[in-house]
Amino acid sequence: MHIPKKGLRALGIAESYAGREHSTLAGVVMRKDLRIDGFCSGRVTVGGMDATDTILEMIRDLDRLDINVVLLSGCVIAWFNVTDPERIAAESGIPVICVTYEESDGLLDDLRHHFPGDEERVQAYLRLGERVPVDLDDHRTIYLRAAGIGYPDAARFCRDFTLEGKIPEPLRVARLCARQVFSLHGAVYKWQTTLPGGKYSYPSRKNRTEPFYIKKELKGKMPTDDKNARWVCLECHYIYDTAKGDPKNGIPARTPWENVPDTWRCPECKILKAKKGVFKRLED
Numbered sequence: 001m002h003i004p005k006k007g008l009r010a011l012g013i014a015e016s017y018a019g020r021e022h023s024t025l026a027g028v029v030m031r032k033d034l035r036i037d038g039f040c041s042g043r044v045t046v047g048g049m050d051a052t053d054t055i056l057e058m059i060r061d062l063d064r065l066d067i068n069v070v071l072l073s074g075c076v077i078a079w080f081n082v083t084d085p086e087r088i089a090a091e092s093g094i095p096v097i098c099v100t101y102e103e104s105d106g107l108l109d110d111l112r113h114h115f116p117g118d119e120e121r122v123q124a125y126l127r128l129g130e131r132v133p134v135d136l137d138d139h140r141t142i143y144l145r146a147a148g149i150g151y152p153d154a155a156r157f158c159r160d161f162t163l164e165g166k167i168p169e170p171l172r173v174a175r176l177c178a179r180q181v182f183s184l185h186g187a188v189y190k191w192q193t194t195l196p197g198g199k200y201s202y203p204s205r206k207n208r209t210e211p212f213y214i215k216k217e218l219k220g221k222m223p224t225d226d227k228n229a230r231w232v233c234l235e236c237h238y239i240y241d242t243a244k245g246d247p248k249n250g251i252p253a254r255t256p257w258e259n260v261p262d263t264w265r266c267p268e269c270k271i272l273k274a275k276k277g278v279f280k281r282l283e284d
């Protein structure tokens, strides 16, 4: 494909869990010289199958003809919401590159475990095919799935947009945006759905604009830790399962979260456990 040099633009889309029903997507339009000149956002159902439609809607809402590539932070987002990069590329006319950062055995077993009998989801996942490892340089490898673009071009795009580390800038900034939106609305959402007696109540206007106050309220209602507790990394959606631990990294099975040392890092994105606001307990 022909790639214009200076005006090359990427739309990076990343997510952050917001409450237990929806995940927030943020999109950032960035030029190759790292100038940002567009934003968009969307919402997907956690555990749903609406990610592809939402992403297409975000692209449509932007209504721009100057985006050369869509970068997605992974093909499977929001708790096994499987995207269809081929369909996004075909319907938007823009090539799609899904970027992940770690080697993985794949999600098929997890997917079958959490969604028994959901053949549509399994097939959607299988259609994604294998990820292709791409070296950014001698030390940094990322894993891509590309649609509407060849892997040499996809790799070049990722190199062009990566300043340091492994994460292309449009995805890094999109993730920051998504997290900000999450911290504002996620806390409100969670609070309103965890009132005693399962009562549905929307916080007053005052509370809606004061997320820190709400977080304090939340604290007393959070369940205490137990042997089956699972914690999700909001950076990459790795799930720490107490029952399994992380034996590869020296955490034996059945190690309660509070006994996992602060120096432990998320095996997927390497973020420190000690980092505030990154790990959230999953509700069953």
Ligand SMILES: [Zn+2]
Binding pocket: 233, 234, 235, 236, 237, 238, 266, 267, 268, 269, 270, 271
């Ligand atoms: Zn992580």
